[in-house]
Amino acid sequence: MGDNILEIKNLSKNFKDFSLNNLNLIIPRGVIMGLIGENGAGKSTTINCILNEIGKSTGEIYIFGKDHIVAETKIKDKIGVVFDENHFPDIFTPKEVGKCMSGIFSNWEWSTYNNYLKQFELPENKNIKDFSKGMKVKLAFSVALSHRAEFLILDEATSGLDPIIRDDILDILIDFVQNENHSVLVSSHITSDLEKIADYITFLHKGKIVFSYLKDDLIDNYGIISCGASTFDIFDQAEIVAYRKEDYQYKILVKDRKSIAQKYSNAIIEPATIEEIMLFYVKGELQ
Numbered sequence: 001m002g003d004n005i006l007e008i009k010n011l012s013k014n015f016k017d018f019s020l021n022n023l024n025l026i027i028p029r030g031v032i033m034g035l036i037g038e039n040g041a042g043k044s045t046t047i048n049c050i051l052n053e054i055g056k057s058t059g060e061i062y063i064f065g066k067d068h069i070v071a072e073t074k075i076k077d078k079i080g081v082v083f084d085e086n087h088f089p090d091i092f093t094p095k096e097v098g099k100c101m102s103g104i105f106s107n108w109e110w111s112t113y114n115n116y117l118k119q120f121e122l123p124e125n126k127n128i129k130d131f132s133k134g135m136k137v138k139l140a141f142s143v144a145l146s147h148r149a150e151f152l153i154l155d156e157a158t159s160g161l162d163p164i165i166r167d168d169i170l171d172i173l174i175d176f177v178q179n180e181n182h183s184v185l186v187s188s189h190i191t192s193d194l195e196k197i198a199d200y201i202t203f204l205h206k207g208k209i210v211f212s213y214l215k216d217d218l219i220d221n222y223g224i225i226s227c228g229a230s231t232f233d234i235f236d237q238a239e240i241v242a243y244r245k246e247d248y249q250y251k252i253l254v255k256d257r258k259s260i261a262q263k264y265s266n267a268i269i270e271p272a273t274i275e276e277i278m279l280f281y282v283k284g285e286l287q
C-alpha cells in the first residue's frame with residue numbers, strides 16, 4: 001500500500017436519486033490522474049468521499065496508506081485542495097488567508113505563498129470579495145501549493161481560468177509530480193488539458209468507472225472508423241466498443257486500432273481524442 005497515494009475499494013455512496021456504484025481506484029505515487037465524466041457522473045461526490053466531506057455508504061478509502069477517517073487530521077495536513085469555488089471568507093485579504101492557513105497547516109511556507117501571490121499577480125491586501133473568479137482560483141492554488149502537500153486534489157479547478165494561466169497551472173502540476181512522492185487527482189471537463197498532463201485517465205459515467213487507463217494506452221490504442229452500412233455489417237461486433245450512426249455513415253469506436261487496421265485494410269481509422277472516447281461512451285450505442 002505504501003506505493004499508492006490513494007486506494008479506493010468498493011466505494012459506494014447512495015443519494016436519493018443517484019448512486020456511486022462500487023468504485024475501485026488506485027493512484028500510485030508520482031502521477032497525475034485525470035478524472036473525466038459528464039455533468040452529474042459523480043466526480044465531486046467521489047472527491048468529497050475521499051476528503052470525508054460527505055460520509056460514504058460502504059467501502060474503504062486509504063490515503064498515504066492510512067484509513068482516510070482514522071487519520072483524517074494528519075492526512076489533510078498533506079493534501080492541497082482546490083475547488084471551482086471560493087473556499088475563503090470574502091472579507092479576508094490574501095495576507096489574512098495566509099495567517100489563517102499558517103495556523104492550520106504544520107508545514108506552512110510563507111515564502112512559497114508570497115512567491116505564488118506575486119506570480120499570479122494577486123494583491124495581498126485586497127479583499128477577496130473584490131477578486132474576479134480567476135483570482136479566487138489562483139489564491140486557492142497559492143494556498144494548496146504552500147504547505148508542502150504531497151497530494152493535490154483539484155475539482156474543476158481550472159475551468160474558470162484563461163488559457164494562459166491554465167497553461168501556467170499545468171506546468172506547475174507537471175513540476176509538482178517531478179517529486180515522485182507526489183500525486184495529483186484532477187477532475188476536469190477540459191479534456192485537452194488532461195491530454196497534455198495526465199498519466200492516467202479515469203472515466204466515470206453514471207456513478208460507475210468505465211475505465212481507468214494509462215493515458216498513452218488510450219491515445220495509442222483507441223481509434224475511430226468511419227464507414228458505410230455495408231462495411232459496418234461485416235464488422236465483428238465484439239471489436240466495436242460503441243458506434244454512432246450519422247446521416248450517411250457509421251462512426252465506430254474500437255479499442256485496438258492497429259490490429260483492426262490490419263484486419264480491415266479498406267477501413268479508414270483515425271486515432272481518438274479523450275473527448276471523442278468519452279462522447280462515444282456517453283452518446284453512442286454501446287456493444
Ligand SMILES: Nc1ncnc2c1ncn2[C@@H]1O[C@H](COP(=O)(O)OP(=O)(O)OP(=O)(O)O)[C@@H](O)[C@H]1O
Nearest residue numbers: 015016017018037038039040041042043044045046
Ligand atoms: N448532497 C446531495 N444530496 C443528494 N444528491 C446529491 C448530493 N450531492 C450530489 N448529488 C447528486 O449526485 C449526482 C452526482 O453529482 P456530482 O456533483 O458528484 O457530479 P459531477 O460528476 O461532479 O458533476 P459536474 O461535472 O456537474 O460537477 C448528481 O445527480 C447530484 O444531484
